[in-house]
Amino acid sequence: DGGITQSPKYLFRKEGQNVTLSCEQNLNHDAMYWYRQDPGQGLRLIYYSQIVNDFQKGDIAEGYSVSREKKESFPLTVTSAQKNPTAFYLCASSSDRRIDSNYGYTFGSGTRLTVV
Amino acid sequence: EDKVVQSPLSLVVHEGDTVTLNCSYEVTNFRSLLWYKQEKKAPTFLFMLTSSGIEKKSGRLSSILDKKELFSILNITATQTGDSAVYLCAVGIAGGTSYGKLTFGQGTILTVHP
Numbered sequence: 001d002g003g004i005t006q007s008p009k010y011l012f013r014k015e016g017q018n019v020t021l022s023c024e025q026n027l028n029h030d031a032m033y034w035y036r037q038d039p040g041q042g043l044r045l046i047y048y049s050q051i052v053n054d055f056q057k058g059d060i061a062e063g064y065s066v067s068r069e070k071k072e073s074f075p076l077t078v079t080s081a082q083k084n085p086t087a088f089y090l091c092a093s094s095s096d097r098r099i100d101s102n103y104g105y106t107f108g109s110g111t112r113l114t115v116v
Numbered sequence: 117e118d119k120v121v122q123s124p125l126s127l128v129v130h131e132g133d134t135v136t137l138n139c140s141y142e143v144t145n146f147r148s149l150l151w152y153k154q155e156k157k158a159p160t161f162l163f164m165l166t167s168s169g170i171e172k173k174s175g176r177l178s179s180i181l182d183k184k185e186l187f188s189i190l191n192i193t194a195t196q197t198g199d200s201a202v203y204l205c206a207v208g209i210a211g212g213t214s215y216g217k218l219t220f221g222q223g224t225i226l227t228v229h230p
Contacts, residue, residue, distance in 0.1 A: 031216045033217070033218075035220075040125065040222060040223075041222055042120075042122075042204060042220040042221050042222040042223045043159075043204065043206075043218075043220040044220070045217060045218070045219070048216070048217055050216060058217070090158065090159075094216050105150075105161070105218065107158035107159050108158060109157045109158050110157045110158060
């Protein structure tokens with residue numbers, strides 16, 4: 001079955017460390033997205049990519065970095081510059097740069113990052 | 117700045133009640149509005165709305181969009197405990213490098229008691 005795989009599901013990080021969250025999709029979707037979710041704040045866009053080797057900052061990109069070397073993969077690095085990284089991170093993908101289909105986005109199951 | 121606002125932020129009801137969740141938006145280049153249900157992890161898709169006044173229905177859930185007044189509602193009739201979740205509203209933007217980007221509201225936390 002096609003889908004999006006995020007790993008790990010839970011991640012603990014010491015202050016000052018960089019960590020990388022994995023996101024892989026086998027849906028042949030062009031576009032991929034990273035969102036952060038904090039309690040009571042909905043989802044906020046960190047970065048998105050519409051094609052390979054290209055990506056744009058979202059609303060809260062500071063302290064994060066991404067790469068898109070392959071269509072299937074869009075890893076997110078949470079750097080030590082991110083002051084409050086504890087959150088739930090969701091990866092998503094959509095097809096043809098458009099969301100004019102009834103299924104909208106496809107989301108991964110998320111990674112819960114905790115800074116200890 | 118694009119903005120999506122949901123209300124209420126939380127709602128507690130009893131089984132059998134009917135609830136209405138609200139979503140208002142201010143965005144440039146509106147393309148579509150989507151509703152999601154989120155229980156523990158990934159949001160699951162409910163509806164996508166692009167045209168005003170056309171109700172979409174799925175079982176006990178229904179939704180409608182008003183593009184003139186810039187809002188949408190999600191109705192759930194005869195609520196069940198399994199409806200307890202966070203309901204997310206998101207707006208899709210058209211054009212330029214924002215194509216395909218969704219802006220989400222804060223979500224409404226619905227709790228249904230037996």
